[in-house]
Amino acid sequence: MDTNKLKALSYDELRALYRNFLHSQDISKLTIDTAYSDTFYLWRKGSKELFWNTVMDTGFENVAKNELIKALSENSTGNVKSLASSYLSHLRRFRLFLASDGTADLTAPKQEKTARPTHIRKKKVSVIVPDPSSDQVELYLKKWDGLENYRLQEDALNKLFFELCPKNKDITDILLKASTLNNFYSTNIFSIYPVAKHICALDIDARLKAGDVTLVGDIQYVTIGETLKNFYSFATKYCSHHNPIDYPIYDSYVDEVLRYFRKRDGFSDFQDVDLKDYAKFKNILIEFRAFYGLEKHKLKQIDQYVWQLGKEYFPKNYGKKKEKTIGG
Structure with a gap:
């Protein structure tokens, strides 16, 4: 993915593109719906700059954890450490999206796989x-x-x-x-x-x-x-x-x-x-x-x-x- 182009997108534009990526992955609808929101917590509670600086930091794991704990401590009454771990997992998946080559079809959800047939006929191949x-x-x-x-x-x-x-x-x-x-x-x-x-x-x-x-x-x-x-x-x-x-x-x-x-x-x-x-x-x-x-x-x-x-x-x-x- 061209990170500079993604950085230029608005909050709603980036989330829409990311949602299409999530649909292309083999994950549940519940996970998709949660990731669509929770991935961008630092953007909502902090800023666009904070979000991008965090996901692109060379020390991502420590920086993201610290920023999430800080933001959650100020905005949430739940178990901060548990919530931070959950949000961190979504940011990791977003980094996978950033590292993708952009060749996948991000305009439509992934189709369900058809059931595997019980008997599969061998196909001819050139190498034996x-x-x-x-x-x-x-x-x-x-x-x-x-x-x-x-x-x-x-x-x-x-x-x-x-x-x-x-x-x-x-x-x-x-x-x-x-x-x-x-x-x-x-x-x-x-x-x-x-x-x-x-x-x-x-x-x-x-x-x-x-x-x-x-x-x-x-x-x-x-x-x-x-x-x-x-x-x-x-x-x-x-x-x-x-x-x-x-x-x-x-x-x-x-x-x-x-x-x-x-x-x-x-x-x-x-x-x-x-x-x-x-x-x-x-x-x-x-x-x-x-x-x-x-x-x-x-x-x-x-x-x-x-x-x-x-x-x-x-x-x-x-x-x-x-x-x-x-x-x-």
Whole structure:
């Protein structure tokens, strides 16, 4: 989204545009109605400038929480901390709107999905990938173990994340981990300090341990300068290297393979955009594992298997940007 154009809109114009965006998301009507009002609380009770300065601040989490508590303390008789948490969640969703690419149809509500048919006929595809099976997973896990550079990089990351810097309280620890991930995975984050500062402000350790999938969304959106960046793949990697059991890694190879098998075998009826919603992405991987009878394998192993399939059968052109240099 062009933030400067959005800033020029009036209160009613911006809310109308945002409401259309909300309808394009897979959320309830009640949530849409609440977000339509609560997202703009700071604008109503403060000013347009206060609202925009807050949502665009590089220290969004702390700044937004403080401004909301201040405004609610002056204007509400309810539980201020509870209300602030609720309003903060709406502001996070608004930042997702700011980070969207603007290609979605924001002029009409999203249509209901039709029921998935009980039997889905396989569709012809140009690339022939072997049927997923436990034997195939084991084959590719052995290949993974034979990839010395990937395996040793993974060992180095495990030592860093699990032994040397397991916590996320000290920004120097976070900087070390984020910089190493950025280097090993070639995620092309050119200014890593704002990312580390953002992660530090989130106080993520308890959520990481609990496997809170919403944490990926909180990490992925970072304001650098006056631009809201979306580091989705990096956020999944950062969480995964703290808790690989609960956080599979998203990247373009995995995306390609999941869409391939959806088209070929109909293992799921997800939309392409669902792969960029982390909770949905994780559920899609779980569906994939169940559909092909791979339940004995952990999601980490499924991730390594699927990534290698993508790298082998859907290789990237070297002239184009690569998202990942080691598997998840």
